[in-house]
Amino acid sequence: MTLHSKKATRRRVMSALGAAALAAPAIRSAHAQAKTIVFGGSVPLTGAAAETGLNVNNGYITAVSYFNDVLGGVEIAGEKYKLELKLFDDASDPARATTLIQRQIDEGTNFFLGSFGSNIVLPTAAITERAKKPMVQTGGGSDAIFTKGFKYVFGMYPRATRQFASTAALFKTLTPTPQTYSVIWTNDAFSKTAGQGVKLSCDAAGFKKLDEFELPAKPTDVSSVLGSVRANTPDLLVCVMHDQDSLLIARQMVASNTNVKCLFQGLGPQLASFREALGKYSEYLMCSTYWDESVPYKDKFFGDSRKFVEYYKKKFTRPIAYHTAGAAACIETYILAMQAAKSTNPEAVRDALSKADYETFYSRIKFTPDGDGDAIIMGSMIGQVQKTKLEIVFPEAASSAKPLYPQPMWDKKA
Amino acid sequence: MNLVVQTLADGLVLGGIYALAAVGFSLIFGVLHVINLSHGILVLLGAYLALILSTSLRIDPLLTMPAVMAVLFVVGYAYQRLLIQRAVDRSPLGSMLLTFGVALMLQNTMIWVFSPDMKSITPGYALASFKLGAISFDAVRVSCLLASLVMLCCLAALLKFSALGRVIRATAQQTLAARLCGVNVRHVYALTFAVSAAFAGASGIVIGIILPFSPADEGTWTLNAFVVVVLGGVGSPAGALIGGLLLGMVSTLTAQYIGPSFPNVTMFLLLVLLLLVRPQGLLGNAFAPSR
Known part of the structure; x- marks a missing residue:
């Protein structure tokens, strides 16, 4: 029984090997597929x-x-x-x-x-x-x-200089209509061109520019810039920079009680960590978002x-x-x-x-002939922090809430 | 006029923070002759520890300072005895390469442990402000400046009046003489590094309250410390304070009157000028006279 069993096992092994050999091309073929x-x-x-x-x-x-x-x-x-x-x-x-x-x-x-x-x-x-x-x-x-x-x-x-068109369009819908703006950017490839885009779009929309500020790529203090903003206060303050720098500006604005009717930060408020860090002071802040x-x-x-x-x-x-x-x-x-x-x-x-x-x-x-996203089809939506959540306020077709403007003073948010 | 005063006030506040962040670097440079390129990591470690402790224990982040300093003291002691001393024994440049390598490794470890996301320590008073006449002050920055001054005074007192301070000064001034007098120089080096690490941790708490931080920021704080020490002079809290305040004032005055993108330009221009005119820094090397 044992011998028979062994023979049977050996036979089975041989059969299996043979079958495998025969099937190998098929396996290779399946693998190739x-x-x-x-x-x-x-x-x-x-x-x-x-x-x-x-x-x-x-x-x-x-x-x-x-x-x-x-x-x-x-x-x-x-x-x-x-x-x-x-x-x-x-x-x-x-x-x-x-x-x-x-x-x-x-x-x-x-x-x-x-x-x-x-x-x-x-x-x-x-x-x-x-x-x-x-x-x-x-x-x-x-x-x-x-x-x-x-x-x-x-x-x-869309390329950076075209990214702000939808935001400028939103600004035109606000009441009372803002008249003036100032823009702050950091000295890096994206933020610099985005800053130029802000100026192009806001100027084309008829807003008057009060000031523009270029910060170092990695700022640690913006008190002097905010001093200038307090001295010559715009209706709209637009900051185009990365999240961490946006948070620095927002924090120093609160601490120095620098108020504007609308603070727009290209990157920052869309992140939960940013909103947590600012707490109730993140309310009403606006930002760009490309998806929700x-x-x-x-x-x-x-x-x-x-x-x-x-x-x-x-x-x-x-x-x-x-x-x-x-x-x-x-x-x-x-x-x-x-x-x-x-x-x-x-x-x-x-x-x-x-x-x-x-x-x-x-x-x-849909891409432009130069490869960037179509400014209309792939342009940004505008988000605003409302009750700790980021609500889409523009364009109207995608909006989940109405834009709130003017933003209250910081001490009223406290 | 108000703008000038406001700018100077902002510069002083910023400078005080730079000074606290740099004092540990200065002490290590002065006593051990080691350029600690992992200094920024120790600063950030202090910030992360304060964040964890203040969140988990629900206490004010400034109250975590003793615990953070104690942890960094132990870490600093072990780091110097187990790694840096061995590198120093082999080659004068070894410690620089070692601290650079450790900084890279620990930065990645921090990303792994804490995530690359920006963090901030936000106590209830984090965004408070007050006014003195027409000049407005960021209350947190001012309180951090005061904390910096208190810490620098404590360190100066420690170096001047305590037994440990005397031994540190003696070792820095005449290593051989200290050794002949029975001082365990390696132990003193490690203690110096431990004290410096503790102060770096303390400055991390202050910085974490004022600025958002992430593991990628470590290089900024090492570089700032380096500039402060070169400006102010090596080895003393007073040198760090002078260097820090100078750096802070130059930064804010440049931002206000030349342009906000120029503080780094003037900072490094000043650094080059000082290296040409007075390479030992404004206050010189605190331990140099006896060498």
Whole structure:
């Protein structure tokens, strides 16, 4: 019995091996069918831009995980593909980022996602452009990215000087109509051009500029600027800079009792940590936001924004930010372009991206011939902190609350 | 006139904070001859510890100062004895490379532990202000300036009057003589580093109340400390205070009268000028006369 059993076992093993040998080509074939599309790039997971970099990274991971695990991959021209991310920490350092991107190009990566910060996106986009590899990014809005004749870089926002048009339009709807504005920006690639955009849009809308202030890239004290604001007080004070610097200004405005009728901060109030830090003083502050869970767009893959958020929350505990949604939309835009091109050839995909007109959970996606987001279709919404929540107050079609203006004095908020 | 006075007042307040943040760096530089490039990390560690303690124990962040200083004292002692001393023994430049490496590693560890998100310590009085005549003051910044002055005075008294201070001064002035007198120089070095780390932690609490902070800020505080020490002179609280106040006033006056984007330009111009004219700093090296 034992011998018979052994023989039977040996026979079974031999049979199994034979079957495996016969089946090997089929297995190889099945394996060959599960092709992979690799998205390369860098993100700042450490260094000065790490806070938003982490949001961007989470967006990329959410999208790839959804396409692979929930949808089982994506179908392009009749073939099934899995998605793979090859993203590295650039430590918020443009020099490090360019080295990482060049290495990935040398290794054959065809499609790139963007880092966060125009100072990183610009030099890395120059490398991918030279290699004729597309980059879709949600981290760089500086005009310099979109005015150098690049054909392979696409951004999920309008260029910085066009980003303020919708905010100026909101200002025109306020009553009593504001007459004057002052603008503060920090000395970095994005904020400087965004500051120019504020001036262009506000001047075109007929507001009178009182002052403009350029702060160092990393300010630690703004008391002298606020002294000037108190001496020559505008109706609207617009600050275009990164979150941490916005918080510094808001805190010093409260502490020095510097009041304006409307404080608009491009980045900052949309973050829960910012609102917590300012507490009740964050009420009425306005900011730009490019996405909100409540936006009404339908999506071929995720369904809509709420479903995207549901899936995100299954994977991460970190509060979702618009950069997260924008990053996921970068990958979705790539997939839609590949499906439209019926190809994964980088140049064909680039051509399809340039003709993109897709609806995603994030926004309708349509790029200008220079690669930045269409200023009307992909322009910003305006949020205002009302009862600790960020409500959308503009445009009216997407709004969840009416804008409150003028803002009360700081001591009235106490 | 009011604007000038307001600007000077703002500069003094800012300078006091720079001084407190730099005094630990100055002491280590003066006594150990080590340029501690991880100084900013110790400052931030103080801020994060204060945030955790004040939130979890629901107490005023300034009340966490003794506990934060105690923790940083122990950390500083161990850091010097276990790592820095070994690097100093091998090569004069070794300590600089080591502290730079430790700063990089600890910055990433902080990101891992605390997240890269900006944090702020916001007690109930964080956004209060008061007026003296036409001059308005940020109450928190003023109270932080006072805390800085008290801390600097405490350190000066410690160095001048206590047994530990005498031993530190003796070691800094004549290491060999101190050793011949039976002073355990390595222990004194570690104690000096521990005291400096404790003061860096204390300054972190003050900075955390005034400014939003994140792990990426460590370089800013190391650089500021370096500039303050070069301006004021090495090794003494008075040098740090003079350097800090000078830096604060130059920053605010430049921002007000030349342009808000120029404080760094004038700060480094002043640094270059002083290095050319008086390289030992305004008050010189506190321990130099006996060397």
